[in-house]
Amino acid sequence: MELTRRHMLWLGGAIGAGALLTACGGDGDEEPNAAAGGGSAEPVKGGTLRVGALGRAGAITRDPHGSQANESDYLILSLIYDTLTVPGTKPNTEPRLAASWKASDDLKTWRFTIAKGAKFHDGSPVTADDVVFSLKRLRATPAGASRLPGIQAKNISADGTDTVVIVSDYANAELPLLVRLTTFVVPKGTTDKNIAKAPGTGPFKLDWFRSGNARLVRNDDWYGGDVHLDAIEVKIFESPQAMASALLAGQIDLASNVGAVAARTAESRKDIKTVRRPNDMAMPIVLRTADGPFADAKVREALRLAVDRDTMVKQVLSGYGTVANDILGTGDPAYDKSIPQRTRDLAKAKQLLKEAKFDTSKTYELYTTEDIAGLAESATLFATQVREAGVKVKVVKQESATFWDKTWLKGDLYTTYWGTNDSVVFFASKTMVSDSGTNEAGWKDKEFDTAYQKAIGTADASERTALLKQLQQIEHDSSGYLLWGMADGIDLAGSKVNGLPTLPGYGRVQLERAWLAR
């Protein structure tokens, strides 16, 4: 799984709860024919969809396994190349180039079967060798170990022409989810020099690419079903403001991930659709548990009670978001909605602080950055709110590079953000299990570790769900995260655009079902 630092992939996933759907789609401007919602009108074939996506000219990459900092690059790549699996609604992992998969009983050996009729754009069939080559190439990248966690290159092999066998170092029930968004497949033997010219297997073929802009034409031979659009033109935008202007002026049909500010600007325009994709971005506050002033679980509990979540969502996210309950992975079908929602309780917060003998005479520094919209604002509002519980917090805005170098994983109190929000297990494995590589709060909890190991080693779905609930309860009670809310992903589209995805994160790039009304 790729997670670039500041323009991280917003790894996609499922829309979680029906409740969230209702909460977010209630204002009637939600795309009615969204992929997740099912269409009422019959799709029309033809037309060119002009899509704007964010990207920086200096960070452009054509490599499907490269460091994709640009959303525009990722969009282009994901339309040309296919991954083994893709994000879905429910379940959160759906087949793509891998038509099916099966695990061994110990959940270590996974066999992926390649979709029948899958062909590269040059006509040659996709073989297991191509997939093995691509996975090994991905594993060899600098972040390969985190993109294919627990999978060594030597443990990726072909079995016949249509089966790929992956052996994980440990039992991992979430492996199909982990190969969702980065496992782009290119023909075997593609050299680094020719990577930009490598044919893909995806729903669209490359017509031309220039300086981050591209035109893609329909792949009539795609194995994945009907593609309606004749072509997609991807335009790179450095700023969301310019992208919004382009949409409002009718120069593009879809402004991908343009954000809440643009959505508010466009509210008065009847000819513009706002597509809200819930559970897109988590911006939790990290309270260090290993040592320091927040090591006492009571202090963390107090701060969680001191924050006014509704106001945070309203002000920081302009209302384009939902309240959260200190559990990460809100879009997971296994997300536990039965755990009571934590609400503001200043009296209890003060009492807990007293019990913990928390030093309220001191001022604590909360480190933040301006990496993504709303992050610094969330820190400022949080500081204002906890002051009412007697905790003095001073917000320190850090330059991005400094933050990731000096504060991340080390600080006592800081903001972070994550774009993969459809998997409880993803966060547990990445940020909460004692020995996880990016344990942001330095959290070590034996009970949690045990629950996690059991959950990912359990094949039975209902048993697993029960174990995951246990895991989420522990996280809710004592982890180092204060997750006040979840930001919606927001796309703006012209009135003729239909069939857009409503998945959070990079689920938004699945434009193969989009169509244009005449």
Next chain:
Amino acid sequence: MAGPLTADTAAPAGPSPHGEKARRSRAPLALLAARVGLVVLKRATLLAVLLALVFVTVELLPGDAADATSERGESAADTEARRRLLGLDRPVLERFWDWMSGLPTGDLGVSARGEKVSDLLSSAFPNTLLLGGLALLLTAVISLALGCWAALRPGGRVDRAVSGTATAVLALPEFVVAVALVLLLSLWTGWLPAVTLTDADGTPADWTMLILPVLALTVPQAGWNVRIVRAALADEARAPHVETAVLDGLPPHRVLTHHVLPGALPTITAGLATSTGMLLGGAVVVETIFNHPGIGSVLASAVTDRDSPVIAGVTALSGAVITGVLLLADLVRDMTAGGRR
């Protein structure tokens, strides 16, 4: 900038310049070339110092290119390996020297993401030059026209209106002008495209996309240059030969074009030339607002990435252009002034 390119001796004040033609065309031409060479050398040195400063400044910023372009899942060891690969573990002056030694061959180095800097700039720089060039041209036309119009009747209604407006707009930052133009001429009226979108060849898909960014760059610069033109003309109007022309009963516009303007030209050219730097600087801002695919976005992203070779590449090219334009302006000044000495 540097002193006159031609020494006074190079333009002998003979009673009849035509008679001197044979002598002037050889020796002074060589002298002129030598002087141009000297000035170019001086400015190239200045540019080299500036480029060294770029490297040092980027070094002083927190974090480095290896950090800035790393991925969240990347281990410290992997980042360290990339740091070595990018040569960032070497002293800054050594890296600067490496980069400089490639410059004469046109090699601008490799970006932190492994792209050739010359590739990054190959379509971006011409786009910025086109934008800046058009804006400079438009600035020249507008400022000359308005400046002359105002100077025809000093203190008159036109003069006051033009001078007042010029002062007002020269204080407007480019981004204010740009945002206002987008709202007015695109989003409200729908007359012009709001942003620049490019074709397969990397150039704007439609020429109308250039109008708004060029205007946004031109307006503040035109304000500045109208003031200069107006002032230069007023100065020149007090010269004795102009007074003579007026007393001879020549019509005002003839006095303006044949007697005042030639004398004011050196100042006007110098004013326009200094605008080049402002135009290139303003282009960075304007390009972001209009999504114009120029060096602005490349530069902004390079600074984020702590990408010294890219920043230095942009600086070197812009520096070369500005130097070239200033040199041209100096030549114009010397040629016009030389004939009158």
